[in-house]
Amino acid sequence: MVERRDMAKAYDPKEVEERWYQRWVAAGYFKPDPDPAKPTFCVIMPPPNVTGELHLGHALTASIQDLLVRWHRMMGDATLWLPGRDHAGIAGQLVVERELAAEGKTRHDLGREKFLERMWDWMERYGEAIGHQHHVLGVSVDWDRERFTMDPGPSRAVRTAFVRLYEKGLIYRGARITNWCPRCATALSDLEVVHEEEPGQLTYVRYPLEPLAGETETRHIQIATTRPETILADTGIAVHPDDPRYTDVVGRRAIVPVADRRVPIVADDVVSLEFGTGAVKVTPGHDPTDFEIGQRHKLPTILVMGLDGKMNENAGHYQGMTVKEARPAFVEELRERGYLVKQEEHAHQVGHCDRCKTIVEPLVSEQWYVRIAPLAAAALDAVRDGRIEIIPERFAKVYYNWMENIRDWCISRQLWWGHRIPVWTCANGHVFAAVEDPMACPECGSTQLAQDPDVLDTWFSSGLWPFSTLGWPDDADDLRRFYPTSVMETGYDILFFWVARMIMMGLEMTGEVPFETVYLHGLIRVGREKMSKVKGNVLNPLELIEDFGTDALRISLVSGTTPGNDTQISNERLESNRNFVNKLWNAGRFVMSNVERWPFRDPMALLATAPGAEGTADRWIVSRANAVTAETTRLLRDFQLGEAARTVHDFLWAEFCDWYVEIAKIELREAPDEATRDGIRTNLAWVFEHTLRLLHPMMPFVTEELWQTLLSTADVNGVRPSPSIVIAPWPAETSARDATAEAQMDAVFEIVRGVRNLRAEYRVDPGRWVPATIVAGDDVDVMRSVAAIIGDLPGCRLRPVEVVSRLDAPIEHAVTIVAGGVTVYIPLAGLMDVAQELARLQREQAEVTAEIDRAEGLLARPGFVEKARPDVVVRERDKVASLRERLAKLDEHIHSLIS
């Protein structure tokens, strides 16, 4: 027998939350059920960057995933949620470099080895911090399976994937135009460059044409550029082939100003006829478009800028200057030498490094690339044919658009922190890739080997995450059991960075989709703005938890939201959800204070039948609980998490607390015997326990605390309940409803609302009891059974309540309520005013009449009865019938008041 637990008057989230998490972990509840017969549910946690503390975005991801995971666990699936951490390549290196900078050092002062040691220290420190924060959030992950991208397992997966792609010819090395961040001193993929519009100048420059034989006057061609300093690297001029202005110069040569180089004028489709002068300088070394033009027309590539972002030896006396310095100086020289035509203000898109915001310079360098087209084709099919479902659906279109226009992926980074590219060159120049560090060149046996100094894009390892964490490339048990995983839940902002790459890599490496569903959540905003450290409006989840509790934070993050839509989080919302937690707690206190010994039975066996009392209200609440279970389950299945949360929230507050608890108080008081009382208590406990399980995935801590408390009173009577709500069964769906009880209670609610309304309107002293007579016609028996409830509910105060089928003699000075199919007479001596009563009834009469008109208008509308769904027609007809009945009664009362 478990000792009965006491409940504190005030709920203390902190104390409760700290207590349960450790117990859950220790008990092993977060480990997947080993039973191989069970269906699996697997979520791989998106590895948070180990670049600092968790922010609200992480809390959002964690809350949604934990909701899904806990729900599936309760559904009986063998559930695995695998936690991970990411080394965050460039971002990670950047934070440590900043730390070094504060000490006045650079990574070069330390050297590669020492620097990497420092990186590892840092990662460990912050990895722990993140782990702690996840504990506080209550994530039900299997910590024993935690993975870090730089761990031996995932690292070997990275090498294996690289080697496979390399040997298949899908990875190549080449000198191509790349995005270069001068500050980070590394190449970047297209995705890591963020374009922002900036004011700038469009500089018009005239290039002399090389004179033709016999041509006496020097002709010029005018171009426009936003980056005049790159003129020094020009190797051509391009015009549109259909541009009549330039047909006669195509094929001739122009002389590049200052550089004094003769370059061909070529015709190319990409040149716009409208922009600038219609002629464009071609600078293959420093512009992606120009690089392609250069390729097509076999123009040479010249670099005037080095990897340090400064002008190089090809820039003549501009060597050593930064772009910022060189540009005005060069324009000045153009002016002096008569090449400058004009400069115009011109806003244009400038690429910045995603991480450090430095302006990115496109330049040609040797990099490693993934030939992406074949991977993208397979990834497109997987979504198109439905093997992967993206929620919300609209992001599938975004995905298609990106995949269809994808360009080769630059995967080499000139960083130190990351997975080293597993390619070696031997003394004899043989180049080869290998999974294990090689001792000798496989071709010539040379032992003089040099590994490529570059590391891989951090997203390369992330792309393997759904299977590298499960043991790939080995034939691991987890991989066999849990792959493909079930849901990939993450923010839409990394659809391309991560989701798309996982799909490509997953299909290529395993031949299977990495996950069946992609659920994309929105971003969290504070006020109107996106959270960012720069703006200083980052909300720390730990602080919010301190103030409101984890459960309140978690439900705030999932309720009232829609997949893929951004959400605002505010103190008001957090407060209202903290109040909800408090409401639940207090409802629990009420239940507990009444339930001495709860006859617990296996919850699975209890579903279809009302467990205890047979009263109308008791049958009603059980029927409603069943309906809410079905609805909540359906919504969760459809990933309508916000709606699911709202459904249970409203049931608990607006039905269970506002009505049933109040009714139960009355029933317990009025019950004729102990057996009846026991029935009511059982019912109370049953519905409450049921609701706790529905709420558990959304607010795990308070529900566990209450559940354990409730269970401590349970007379388990041979049944073995779950030791924790974490592994308790999800309430099963049942079609068991009690339509009669629901209809009868709806009538009760209508009457009660009418009474409260009337008291408020007549300003009856809230403490005063007044008698009432209910004229119920054929419903006299039902009304008698609920008369005490109607009389005693808060705000009613009717006593005595007499129920008759019809009135023998009129009641003097009574106000009347026509509601729920009955008439309630309330004599209000001293307060009743004929004129006021008449006005009130007439107002109601007008409302009912209007309503009848509307419904009859609908029914009379041509085509409605024939074309509308039958149930809609029936509903409207029923409505008209009951409204007419009500109207007749109102008319009668009005008539009697007048006469």
Place this chain on the structure above:
RNA sequence: GGGCAAGUAGCUCAGCUGGUUAGAGCGCCACGUUGACAUCGUGGAGGCCAGGGGUUCGAGUCCCUUCUUGCCCACCA
């Protein structure tokens, strides 16, 4: 230049495949506190669902269009 989202009560947002009199939280007004809860209860005020057009028996929901805001993508230098 292309695409997407949002525009619903004073504020922040729900509203699934079209179907009662459009909802919630917060805020506001009035009243209420001796045992679940003032982190509360009861009652109330407050919305031509951005504008216009269309489809339909029926539109917040579907289609077209305009406006406003935000975001994403893109090789007009």
